[in-house]
Amino acid sequence: MKPNSNLCHCGTPKPFTDCCTLYLDNNQTAPTAEALMRSRYTAYTLQRENYLMATWHPSTRPTALGLAEDASTKWLGLEVKRHEQQDTDHAIVEFVARYKVNGRVHRLHEVSRFVREDGQWFYVDGDTN
Numbered sequence: 001m002k003p004n005s006n007l008c009h010c011g012t013p014k015p016f017t018d019c020c021t022l023y024l025d026n027n028q029t030a031p032t033a034e035a036l037m038r039s040r041y042t043a044y045t046l047q048r049e050n051y052l053m054a055t056w057h058p059s060t061r062p063t064a065l066g067l068a069e070d071a072s073t074k075w076l077g078l079e080v081k082r083h084e085q086q087d088t089d090h091a092i093v094e095f096v097a098r099y100k101v102n103g104r105v106h107r108l109h110e111v112s113r114f115v116r117e118d119g120q121w122f123y124v125d126g127d128t129n
């Protein structure tokens, strides 16, 4: 498939203006853990560290991500495998993200945990395999 720059980076067949930019730029709250996960992937592709920090649960949030220093990473695509709502405020999202560093393609397969507090979803942590 040929990448279309008008389509959102997160892999949905929606234009960017109707997708992750709502959460990244328009202060809308992601309605599901999957929507938050997709918007966080898009934030990685755009090196939007502030957004990644703001959507990371304070209990597990790193002090910095250093995305600007890591500019050699090129994100290639996201595939959401599973979205499991465990109860009202807890969910799991399994995904595969592909990226390239120095010409080599890598695959990140992660099962991520999300929690909702005061109506907002946060990334907590994840298991990679």
Ligand SMILES: [Zn+2]
Residues within 6 Å of the ligand: 008, 009, 010, 011, 012, 016, 019, 020, 021, 038, 039, 042
């Ligand atoms: Zn999107």
